[in-house]
Amino acid sequence: MKLGEFELISLLSKTLKNKRNGIKVGIGDDTAVFELNGTLGLLTCDALVEGVHFLRNWKSLTPDFFYYLGRKLVSISVSDVASMGGAPLYSLITLGIPDWMEVEELKELYEGVNSALEEYDFSLIGGDTVKSPNFFLDLSLLGTSNKNRVMLRSKAKPGDLVGVTGTLGDSRAGLEQLLRGKVEDTYLVERFLNPEARLKEGVKALEIGVLCSTDVSDGFVFNLYTIAESSKVRIDLNSSEIPVSENLEKFAGDGALQYALYGGEDYELIITFPEEKKEKLENLGFKTVGTVSEGEGVFLDDKFLEKKGYDHFKGGV
Amino acid sequence: MKLGEFELISLLSKTLKNKRNGIKVGIGDDTAVFELNGTLGLLTCDALVEGVHFLRNWKSLTPDFFYYLGRKLVSISVSDVASMGGAPLYSLITLGIPDWMEVEELKELYEGVNSALEEYDFSLIGGDTVKSPNFFLDLSLLGTSNKNRVMLRSKAKPGDLVGVTGTLGDSRAGLEQLLRGKVEDTYLVERFLNPEARLKEGVKALEIGVLCSTDVSDGFVFNLYTIAESSKVRIDLNSSEIPVSENLEKFAGDGALQYALYGGEDYELIITFPEEKKEKLENLGFKTVGTVSEGEGVFLDDKFLEKKGYDHFKGGV
Numbered sequence A, B: 001m002k003l004g005e006f007e008l009i010s011l012l013s014k015t016l017k018n019k020r021n022g023i024k025v026g027i028g029d030d031t032a033v034f035e036l037n038g039t040l041g042l043l044t045c046d047a048l049v050e051g052v053h054f055l056r057n058w059k060s061l062t063p064d065f066f067y068y069l070g071r072k073l074v075s076i077s078v079s080d081v082a083s084m085g086g087a088p089l090y091s092l093i094t095l096g097i098p099d100w101m102e103v104e105e106l107k108e109l110y111e112g113v114n115s116a117l118e119e120y121d122f123s124l125i126g127g128d129t130v131k132s133p134n135f136f137l138d139l140s141l142l143g144t145s146n147k148n149r150v151m152l153r154s155k156a157k158p159g160d161l162v163g164v165t166g167t168l169g170d171s172r173a174g175l176e177q178l179l180r181g182k183v184e185d186t187y188l189v190e191r192f193l194n195p196e197a198r199l200k201e202g203v204k205a206l207e208i209g210v211l212c213s214t215d216v217s218d219g220f221v222f223n224l225y226t227i228a229e230s231s232k233v234r235i236d237l238n239s240s241e242i243p244v245s246e247n248l249e250k251f252a253g254d255g256a257l258q259y260a261l262y263g264g265e266d267y268e269l270i271i272t273f274p275e276e277k278k279e280k281l282e283n284l285g286f287k288t289v290g291t292v293s294e295g296e297g298v299f300l301d302d303k304f305l306e307k308k309g310y311d312h313f314k315g316g317v
Helices: A005-015 A056-060 A065-082 A103-120 A170-180 A186-193 A199-208 A220-231 A246-262 A275-283 B005-015 B056-060 B065-083 B103-120 B170-180 B186-193 B199-208 B220-231 B246-262 B275-283
Strands: A023-025 A032-036 A039-049 A087-097 A123-131 A136-145 A161-164 A212-215 A234-237 A269-273 A287-293 A297-300 A303-305 B023-025 B032-036 B039-049 B087-097 B123-131 B136-145 B161-164 B212-215 B234-237 B269-273 B287-293 B298-300 B303-305
Touching: A032 B087, A032 B123, A039 A065, A039 B087, A039 B136, A056 A065, A065 A087, A065 A103, A065 A136, A065 A186, A065 A199, A065 A212, A087 A103, A087 A199, A087 B032, A087 B039, A087 B136, A103 A123, A123 B032, A136 B039, A136 B087, A136 B136, A161 A275, A170 A186, A170 A246, A186 A246, A199 A269, A199 A275, A212 A220, A220 A234, A220 A246, A220 A269, A220 A297, A269 A275, A275 A287, B039 B065, B056 B065, B065 B087, B065 B103, B065 B136, B065 B186, B065 B199, B065 B212, B065 B269, B087 B103, B087 B199, B103 B123, B161 B275, B170 B186, B170 B246, B186 B246, B199 B269, B199 B275, B212 B220, B220 B234, B220 B246, B220 B269, B220 B298, B269 B275, B275 B287
Parallel strands: A039 B123, A087 A123, A123 B039, A234 A297, B087 B123, B234 B298
Antiparallel strands: A023 A032, A032 A039, A039 A136, A087 A136, A161 A269, A161 A287, A212 A269, A234 A287, A297 A303, B023 B032, B032 B039, B039 B136, B087 B136, B161 B269, B161 B287, B212 B269, B234 B287, B298 B303
16 A cells, blocks of 8 residues: 555545544544543554564564563553643553464563553553454553643644753664664663653643643654644744754764654654743753744744654555 | 463453552453543453454455445444443544555445444544554444443343343354355355444343343353353353354254354343343343353253353464
């Protein structure tokens, strides 16, 4: 199939029939949002597939591979909920288990899942376990917003500033080491295999009154485009402000900024916010990296940036 | 991996940490059940995997293969919710799409999903679409119980009668035709590819006051064992009452009863109920096929039946 992932989602949305009245946000944001008995519920799911999101031979490259895989499965869905400003409640896991998998590996995976559940403070309450020629994992997550409000990609306003947590591009640099079959910088590899969901930052940003957010899953520029397009605004970045780790600078040299812009799977939070909230948000760990104005597109130091990202569907691992 | 599916689920449950107070039913029934703002929520997911639950070449055996696959994906999760007496609300679908799949096939699949959503009256509100070497589909479903009560496997009582909807064993007979590569009886094949979830019957049984139910996913005897074991009771079946279709009798001759007992994937509802509810339940389409008493095990005409079923994990398609 030649269609990219986003074209597929678009095809899906067109044929879908969203019938219920309670739906607040359907397909097209980080989670779906619905109202149930006066509470806002959030639903999202994320899959990891052998040969696409990870390779089986990585278990020989990193001792805690299955543990990390379990943690990552949880963290990437929690990141979706975090970018809405919500908190996770209950989850289900589907595992497609191949013949080659050892019981010890499965136990290690569960330990990773459990450690992430404890950290983000929610429960796994069910799932489906099936045989599969190819290993896959799928987690679905029900969350809720205590404030009865969520942050959306479509809420950026001209005059807003753009903020982001953490550092960008590390994950891609970690992935490349795994693909080369040689782990040189374990920090970067762990940033790819064991990303941290910015749950606390998302919940607090909502409390502070932030309206617009998404997470960096497909790449910083790509995810900024999802904000720019759904909010119908232009976003300008200042290259000197883009947060890059020392490890990435060492790994990528002059190329570090490219990793930060297009790398993907960082699971940092992007927000836009009015100037008066800047101090509070910077105290929370958000770095101000750009501005929102009328217009369209994403620009770096006034130079137009192409909408491209890390599309598993087109690229593979 | 040599473990069977049920040993895997058991391994999973042991390492799981169910932390939240709101959990009413965790792993071990047809859906998980939790309380949220005074409402009972149900969560379940079911996956279908190429090479395990279906084969790619079936698309040449039956013209509506992808349409049916989409319908089946929805129906099997709805069946779980039905067996709790609940109704579906919102769902997510994860699709793992291989290179060989055509856009037209994907569209047909969506049409099948949509037709089932309309029939069971709920919405698909999101999901994940990923590339995968092996085709898989996973649906997760959030449901609710209007009566603030659910039917459980563990609620059978000595003195109860055992009831079941529809006919049993058709699905397995349909599967065998597909595996042989020759469709002789389209009714049986459609019973396998396009099962009907007994949603209305489940909701009404709960209203009538039925406490104990499950669906026939792994095989009638196997699923009766899940009731017998979790309720700590003995179940006796009367062979002359087991409902078998004319098509199955034609297909399997004297073997029809074996198909009905062990076939699997019928998605009929099993309930147990006190005698005084018999008439109401028979009017609803439940046939009385046995009795519950003190003890353990499942028996047919006083002969002990082995606990065996249709375990994809051990058997494959």
